[in-house]
Ligand code: SF4
């Protein structure tokens with residue numbers, strides 16, 4: 001069912017529910033214009049997807065999502081599974097960003113950035129290049145199979161498949177050595193996961209961008225299903241100014257004093273990638289790409305009428321005759337506050353990710369051991385993670401307990417991006433033992449680098465009579 005917001009023009013008799021063409025193949029026309037240019041700029045963001053994996057940074061791949069070794073490299077920053085909480089805030093940030101964009105500007109993400117619409121646009125550009133404008137494409141589709149049709153269709157599908165395969169390789173390249181991946185593919189020696197990714201992405205891209213196109217936006221995309229609840233009458237969407245456009249009348253029969261500005265040329269429908277008629281009101285099938293605005297502005301300029309018969313506007317603005325946008329202040333302010341908080345937490349989190357992680361666990365079973373000499377011993381499990389890309393030497397010291405001796409491995413050499421787990425012991429003669437639980441601080445000194453402190457306790461018989469052993 002369509003989601004239309006009142007007020008809206010009357011739907012023409014026999015028009016049915018014009019939300020979405022759905023039944024027939026759509027042959028969108030390509031036209032230049034400011035929103036088409038904007039779409040080119042925003043779509044070029046995806047060049048990063050294709051070329052990003054080959055960026056080098058200080059002798060290594062700048063971005064590497066190394067799942068087998070459970071580490072994600074972003075330039076100098078290494079993110080380990082321990083930092084998964086950061087991902088929570090990144091996802092929350094992205095969700096809130098999507099929410100605020102939808103509240104203000106509807107499906108602007110779909111129209112300008114979404115991979116489905118960007119790839120579909122690329123595929124239709126290739127189609128136009130090879131098969132010609134919409135009418136020629138329709139004629140070719142209807143024509144019987146012959147050499148011309150076979151060659152034309154083959155060329156198009158080959159290019160589509162090439163792009164689909166490049167998409168698959170590019171996706172896989174984020175997860176492994178990107179340059180080696182090409183060698184492995186050509187030598188037929190790639191990891192089975194790389195072949196599966198290539199096969200899935202090639203098939204998916206070819207099917208979704210080549211054949212399903214706008215059907216994905218309407219029927220498969222979960223975002224399309226939920227974005228209706230975020231809309232309000234202040235949401236800025238491509239809107240047909242029915243007050244000015246109606247009654248629409250074809251130019252040949254137009255009577256100047258009765259008709260509105262719409263000359264019913266159908267160009268706004270012809271360019272629409274989802275095949276809808278925006279004159280029937282704001283609709284769920286509209287991906288907010290603005291191409292109908294370009295088309296109508298072109299028509300208005302040609303018939304010497306002011307542009308903006310279709311324009312980005314909210315229903316509230318349109319009904320009140322206000323030409324400027326009206327923003328839902330409360331919703332946007334709350335969303336921006338959440339966005340800013342997430343961003344702050346992410347930045348602080350990244351700043352706190354150092355070269356080394358330290359975790360110390362005081363054994364509870366037993367809490368202490370009384371040695372034959374009468375000394376008291378506590379045992380600790382120590383976990384040191386060298387997150388840097390160079391090997392490092394570490395020394396463990398303890399403070400807070402006079403004359404305590406560290407037994408076990410207090411000097412460790414740890415390879416790059418490796419975690420070491422070791423047990424160490426603290427011993428103290430019983431005569432020097434303070435009463436109660438003694439707070440202590442372990443200090444981990446990285447050679448030529450940072451010092452990390454970790455608070456723990458030393459427990460003797462006075463503090464925990466039932467727990468110890470001898
Ligand atoms: S109605 Fe206009 S803005 Fe909406 S999808 Fe169609 S061309 Fe794009």
Ligand code: SF4
Nearest residue numbers: 262263265266268296
């Ligand atoms: S492009 Fe403009 S004038 Fe032509 S049908 Fe659409 S709204 Fe009317």
